[in-house]
Amino acid sequence: MPIVKSQQETSLKILINSRRQLIxxxxxxxxxxxxxxxALKPQIENIFKLNQQLNHQKDQFQRVTRKLxxxxxxxxxxxxxxxxxxDEVLPSHKPVLExxxxxxxxxxxxxxxxxxxxxxxxxxxxxxxxxxxxxxxTTGGKKDGPVGSSRKFQTLKLELTVSGKNENVNRFLxxxxxxxxxxxxxxxxxxxxxxxxxxxxxxxxxxxxxxxSYYYTQVITTxxxxxxxxxxxxxxxxxxxxxxxxxxxxxxxxxxxxANIEDLFGIKGFEF
Amino acid sequence: xxxxxxxxxxxxTLSAQQQKDKRLSRWSLIAFVIVMVCFTxxxxxxxxxxxxxxxxxxxxxxxxxxxxxxxxxxxxYLFFVNKLVIIRELFDQRADxxxxxxxxxxxxxxxxxxxxxxxxxxxxxxxxxxxxxxxFVLENALxxxxxxxxxxQFVSLAKSNLTRRDDGRxxxxxxxxxxxxxxxxxxxxxx
Numbered sequence: 001m002p003i004v005k006s007q008q009e010t011s012l013k014i015l016i017n018s019r020r021q022l023i024x025x026x027x028x029x030x031x032x033x034x035x036x037x038x039a040l041k042p043q044i045e046n047i048f049k050l051n052q053q054l055n056h057q058k059d060q061f062q063r064v065t066r067k068l069x070x071x072x073x074x075x076x077x078x079x080x081x082x083x084x085x086x087d088e089v090l091p092s093h094k095p096v097l098e099x100x101x102x103x104x105x106x107x108x109x110x111x112x113x114x115x116x117x118x119x120x121x122x123x124x125x126x127x128x129x130x131x132x133x134x135x136x137x138t139t140g141g142k143k144d145g146p147v148g149s150s151r152k153f154q155t156l157k158l159e160l161t162v163s164g165k166n167e168n169v170n171r172f173l174x175x176x177x178x179x180x181x182x183x184x185x186x187x188x189x190x191x192x193x194x195x196x197x198x199x200x201x202x203x204x205x206x207x208x209x210x211x212x213s214y215y216y217t218q219v220i221t222t223x224x225x226x227x228x229x230x231x232x233x234x235x236x237x238x239x240x241x242x243x244x245x246x247x248x249x250x251x252x253x254x255x256x257x258x259a260n261i262e263d264l265f266g267i268k269g270f271e272f
Numbered sequence: 273x274x275x276x277x278x279x280x281x282x283x284x285t286l287s288a289q290q291q292k293d294k295r296l297s298r299w300s301l302i303a304f305v306i307v308m309v310c311f312t313x314x315x316x317x318x319x320x321x322x323x324x325x326x327x328x329x330x331x332x333x334x335x336x337x338x339x340x341x342x343x344x345x346x347x348x349y350l351f352f353v354n355k356l357v358i359i360r361e362l363f364d365q366r367a368d369x370x371x372x373x374x375x376x377x378x379x380x381x382x383x384x385x386x387x388x389x390x391x392x393x394x395x396x397x398x399x400x401x402x403x404x405x406x407x408f409v410l411e412n413a414l415x416x417x418x419x420x421x422x423x424x425q426f427v428s429l430a431k432s433n434l435t436r437r438d439d440g441r442x443x444x445x446x447x448x449x450x451x452x453x454x455x456x457x458x459x460x461x462x463x
Contacts, residue, residue: 024297047314054325064332064339065335068339190386220350220351239359
């Protein structure tokens with residue numbers, strides 16, 4: 001047995017001595033193949049992955065940079081500076097007091113008389129739509145602009161009967177659709193009559209109206225890298241039109257003026 | 273002649289084999305070096321890309337933080353635009369009603385008066401109560417409504433509730449749908 005073992009060792013030594021270059025070549029080939037498959041290939045794959053990641057990051061960076069520029073631009077936008085008028089026309093809360101104050105203003109300006117007034121405001125306090133976005137600034141995938149709930153606005157219904165001279169009632173009908181909050185006549189019944197006043201015949205009208213006033217209730221969710229929506233041409237035209245709405249002298253009460261009063265709201269022309 | 277120097281022959285064969293091994297070893301070394309150089313190059317690219325990704329990511333994060341700090345302004349603007357869109361929609365719906373009323377007011381002339389209206393803004397259905405001073409004006413008004421150009425303008429036009437009042441006046445109701453098929457509606461001119 002020791003003789004066989006010794007012969008094997010000798011043969012191996014001879015092989016190593018005589019074919020050393022071959023062994024080195026085999027080792028190098030294995031090394032090369034190993035490098036190719038276990039180091040170079042994963043690194044190349046990683047390059048593609050990193051490149052994709054870089055493009056994504058660049059894209060996101062461009063979007064947020066663009067948004068930052070948009071935010072800078074809107075601060076100097078003429079329309080946005082007048083946003084109070086838009087909030088006045090379409091408030092984010094139930095505009096019970098504003099509506100009644102401006103209705104009284106319309107009645108006094110046009111010199112008509114309110115004969116009947118039916119109003120069911122429901123709960124006077126309503127949640128403000130503005131809080132929803134501030135509470136949930138989200139980050140994540142790109143969406144196509146802000147997404148809103150299905151119901152964009154709510155209506156406040158008002159039944160009203162006014163009477164007066166024909167031209168005054170007509171002026172009232174014209175006036176009432178130009179007050180804030182945005183109010184539309186959805187039902188109208190006109191009755192005309194004639195009456196002798198101070199020796200002359202006066203045309204009188206009575207208008208039974210159902211009015212709808214609108215207020216904003218839409219909840220908006222948006223992503224941090226979503227670009228800001230732009231104001232379209234039609235919206236600009238609507239914006240210019242609401243600038244011609246009749247100015248209101250209503251001031252939102254922010255404090256209790258005095259205690260022990262029966263009229264809690266103190267709206268001119270109305271007693272509660 | 274028989275070669276008897278086996279060792280010499282063996283040495284010659286071995287030497288040739290060693291030359292081949294040497295060549296193979298050289299080529300293997302070259303291949304190894306090339307792969308090694310490639311690996312170093314690719315590794316360097318990886319490091320560079322990783323650095324770029326982190327850099328851009330940091331820049332984007334800083335910009336996001338800045339946007340987040342201005343989220344009140346953003347919210348305010350989004351509500352401003354959304355409200356303007358809704359106001360425009362409300363104007364569109366209301367303008368439909370005003371255009372239709374003006375159209376029929378001009379069509380019938382001063383003798384027929386609009387004494388009432390009912391407007392469903394969401395469905396775009398407008399009902400007008402019209403009053404005619406006597407039967408001849410009424411006849412003219414009804415004939416006008418049947419004219420082809422009026423029917424073209426308002427495809428869904430319905431007359432109903434014809435009544436005679438005690439004072440001899442006639443009332444009737446005109447119901448029309450103010451949707452896209454109404455060619456008379458050109459809202460853009462209204463506001």
